[in-house]
Amino acid sequence: VRIGAYTIIHADVDIGPASIIESHCVIGNPTPRAGGAPLVLGQNSHVRSHSIFYQGSTFGEGLITGHQVMVREQIRAGPGLQIGSQANLEDGLKIGDYVRTQSNVFIPQGTRIGNYVWIFPNVVITNDPHPPSDFFLGVDIGEFAAIGANATLLPGISIGANALVAAGSVVTRDVPAGMVVAGNPGKLLRPAAEIEHRDGSGKGVYPWPHFFTRGYPDSVTVGWAEAPPEK
C-alpha cells in the first residue's frame, strides 16, 4: 500500500494490498456512528488526493475515486465502485457491484443503488419528502440504469433497471424499467431501446451493455454483447 504525503490514516482502517492512497487525505475519520466498525477498502483500491473516508464503511476490491470526495460511515459497496471527484456520499448507502458515479454527485442516506448503475456529474438525489423532517424515503436505482448530468431525483422514487434519466431532469415519479424520462417535472418519453446511436449507423444503444464494456472485467461482461440485460 502506498500512502501520499500529508495524509492521515486513523486507527480502525483495513486497506487491501496493492492499494494507493494519495496525498492530503483523511482515511478512517472516527465517528461514534460507525459503531466501532473499521473502514474496509478492498485490494487494488485507489483513493485520489484530498479525499475523506469515514470509519465504518466497507468497499469491495478495485475502488477508484477522483479527488476531494467525501464518503461517510455505514456504507456497503460491492467491487469496482468508481466515485467521481468532489462527490459526496452520505452514510448508510447500499451500493451494488461496479457502480460508477462521475463528479460532484450527492447521494443521501437511504439511497439503494443496483449493480452497474451510472450516475453522471452533479446529480442530486434526495430523501426527505417534506423537508426538513425526520421522515426519509430513499431512492431506489435499478441495475444498469443511467442517471444523466444535473438530474434531481425526488424522495422515494424508483428508477427501473435499464432506465435512462435525461440530463437536467427533475424526476418526481417512478420510472419503469427501460424507459426514458426527461424534463421538469420529468415525463416518460419512450423506451430507451428506441434511441439510435448518433454515429448514424441506425443501431440501437440501450440497454447499453450490448455495446459498452470499457473498464469492466471480462468475468462481468461475458455475454453482455450477445444478450444484453432484460428491460
Place this chain on the structure above:
Amino acid sequence: VRIGAYTIIHADVDIGPASIIESHCVIGNPTPRAGGAPLVLGQNSHVRSHSIFYQGSTFGEGLITGHQVMVREQIRAGPGLQIGSQANLEDGLKIGDYVRTQSNVFIPQGTRIGNYVWIFPNVVITNDPHPPSDFFLGVDIGEFAAIGANATLLPGISIGANALVAAGSVVTRDVPAGMVVAGNPGKLLRPAAEIEHRDGSGKGVYPWPHFFTRGYPDSVTVGWAEAPPEK
C-alpha cells in the same frame, strides 16, 4: 481549542473556547477586503477538514461545518449556523440564527438569509440579473423558509417566510410567505400548509417547526410545537 494536523491558522483569528478545527484547513486567510477585521468563530464551533475561512467574517457560537467548505470575508452570521460539505459562501452575506445549509450550496454576495432557514444540497443562488455586470440584486430568504435540493434562485427575488421551494425549481419571481413553488420557471402551487405528512397520518407538515425541532436548543424551540410561526 483543538487544531488538526496540516491546518494553517493565520493572524487576526479569534476562535471561541471549546472549538475544534480539523486537519488540512486554512483559517483566517488574509484579504485586504476584510478591512483589517479578524475572523471570529464563536465558542463550541466545529470546522471539519479541508475547509477555508477568510479573515473578516463573524460567526456566532456553535458553528458547525462539513468538510471542504469555502467561506469568504465580511459575512455576519448568528449562532448555530450549519454549513454543508463543499458549500461555497461568498463575501458580505447576512445570515440569521440557526440557519442550516446542506452540501455544495452556492450563496453569492448580497444574499440575506433569515433565521431558521434551510438550504438543501446543490442549491444555487444568483445575484446578477444580466450577467456579467456590476449591478447586483441580492436574494432575500425569509424565516423558516426551506429551499429544496438543486433549486436555482434568480437575482433579486424574495422567498417569503415559511415558503417551500421544491427540489429542482428555477425560481424567477417572488414567492409569498407560506407558499410552495415548483418547476422551471417556478410556479406557485399551493399553500405549504396543505401538504400532508407522508406517514399517512393526514397531519399537516408546514410550518415545519410544529413538528421538527431536532438539534435546536430548547431556548429556541420553546413554543414551536404549540404555536408554529405565522405564515
Place this chain on the structure above:
Amino acid sequence: VRIGAYTIIHADVDIGPASIIESHCVIGNPTPRAGGAPLVLGQNSHVRSHSIFYQGSTFGEGLITGHQVMVREQIRAGPGLQIGSQANLEDGLKIGDYVRTQSNVFIPQGTRIGNYVWIFPNVVITNDPHPPSDFFLGVDIGEFAAIGANATLLPGISIGANALVAAGSVVTRDVPAGMVVAGNPGKLLRPAAEIEHRDGSGKGVYPWPHFFTRGYPDSVTVGWAEAPPEK
C-alpha cells in the same frame, strides 16, 4: 514564485515568474496521458489552496483560480483564464483568452470555449449523447457568450457568440448568436439585445462588452465600449 505550505510540486512543471501557488495544492500530478508534456502556468498566475493541476496542460499568463479546483491534462488555455472554486475541468479542453468560470462548474472532454466566455456557478456541460458510451460530442461555446448558473448543456450543441443561457436552463439544441435561451427544455426567447438594464435607464445590456470591462486589460477592451462585438 511563492509556494504555500503542504503543497506538492511534481517534476515536469514550468511556473512563470511572479506566480503564487497557495497551500495544500498538488501541482503537476503525473499521468501517462500527459505524454510526457509538462504543466505550464504562465507568469503572474495565482492558484488558490487545495487545488489540483495535472501534468501536461498549458495556461497563458495571469491564470487565477479559486480554491479546491481540479484541472486535468492536455488542456490548452489562453491568457487571463479565471477558474472558480471547486470547478472541475477535464482533459483536452480548448479554452480561449480571458475566459471566466465561476465556482463548481463541470467541463468535460471535447468542450471548446471561445474568447471572453463566462460560465456561471454550477453549470454542467456534457459530452455523451447516449451515456454511457465511447461516442463523444463536444459542446462549442462562442465568443462573449454567457452561460447562466446551474444550466445544463447537452452534448454536441453550439452556443453562438454573444448568446445568453438563462440560469437553470437545460439546453438541448443549438443557440444562435446573440439569442437568449431559457427553460427545460431550453426555448429561444428573444435577442439578448432586447434586454434592458435593471437600473431603470432603459439602456440595453447585451452584447455585454459595451458596458462591462472590469478586470480585463486595456489592450483587450479598447474599442469595446464604442463598437461592441457583432452578434
